[in-house]
Every structure is written in C-alpha cells, then in structure tokens.
Amino acid sequence: MPEHDAQDLSALQKSLAALDRRMQHIATEMERTHIAEYVDLLNRPISLIWRNLLSGVARGVGIAIGFTFFAATILYVLQILGALNLPIIGDYIADIVRIVQIQLEGKGY
Template sequence: MKIINPEQPKQGNKEDISLSSLDKRLQKIAADLEHTQIAEYVNLLNRPRTIIWKNLLAGTARGVGIAIGFTFFAATILYVLRILGALNLPIIGDYIADIVRIVQIQLEGKTY
C-alpha cells in the first residue's frame, strides 16, 4: 500500500501549477502594461494633430515661463545694482551706475 503525501503534487497537478504560475506572470505583465499607459501612447501616435497641438502648448508654456523667470531675475539684479550704486563705492559704483543708466534709457525707448 502506497501512502500519498497531500502536500506533494500529483503528476497531473504539475501542469496545473505551471499553468497557474504562467497565468500569474501574464496578469502581472498585463497590469504593468496598463500601468505604463501604452494604449494611450499608441493612440497618441496614431493622431499626429494631437501631438502637434500638445507640443505647441507645452512650448508656449515653457517660453512664457522662461520670459517671466528672466524678467523676475533681471529685475532683482537691477534692484541690487541700484542699491550698490547708492553706496557710492569707488570703482564698482560708477560701473553699476552706468549699467543702470543704460537700462533706464533703453526702457524709455530712447537710443543710447
């Protein structure tokens, strides 16, 4: 009489175990593909007008952001230069005063 251990898989169950592990792997791959939104990417590639529109909007937003950032940075630098110019430092003060004067003339629309 042969005693069968219930924890040990039977011969027919080896195929079931391998199919179940394959099913788990396929489910994980499907979930990963859905997570990466590859279907939306493929749909986007099939519609070139959408790509052009999104890139145009992104480029415009980037350009406006750069312009606002540079304006803020330049205004801060000019403010600091004015303060340094008011200190009347011997060499640096004259140089900074010239820069501030040139910028003010350009802002008024006059030629230098």
C-alpha cells in the same frame, strides 16, 4: 505510466499558473503606466502636434516671465548697490544700470 502523465500534467498546470500570474502582473503594470493612452496619442498625430505646440508656448511664456522677474530683481539690487556709493564697484554698477536703461528706452549708446 499514468504517474508520469499526472506529474507532467501537474507541472504543466504549475507552469501555466506561473505564466498567468506573470501576465496579470504585466497587464497591471501596463495599465498603471497608461501605455494605452500613449499609444492612442501616437495614433493621432494632430493631437500630438497640438499638445506639443501648447506646451512649447507655455514653456516660452514661462521662461520670458521668469527672466523678466530675474532681470528686474538684479537691476533693483544693482540700483541699491549703486546708491550706496561704494568706491570702485559703484561706478561699474552705475554704468551697467545706465546701459540697461538706455537699451530699455530703445536708444543706442
């Protein structure tokens, strides 16, 4: 009988040691993923709204700047192609550049 108790105790200790190692691993992973900061942020909705508002404004400004740069580059390339006086393409490019310039001046066409 005492051998069974010793074996049961040894098995229980091994099981608890394995459980302890697993819990330590889970705790380490949770710390690594900063889940505590995320839960804290979710408990403060004003802070969450403020961060989302700032990120939305930054994203919008970035898109506006990027699109402006892209459009200016395209117009620059089109003006260069229009100056080459290519037979068919030149007329289309000139029309596009003219329409864009009219829109930028705020006039209707």
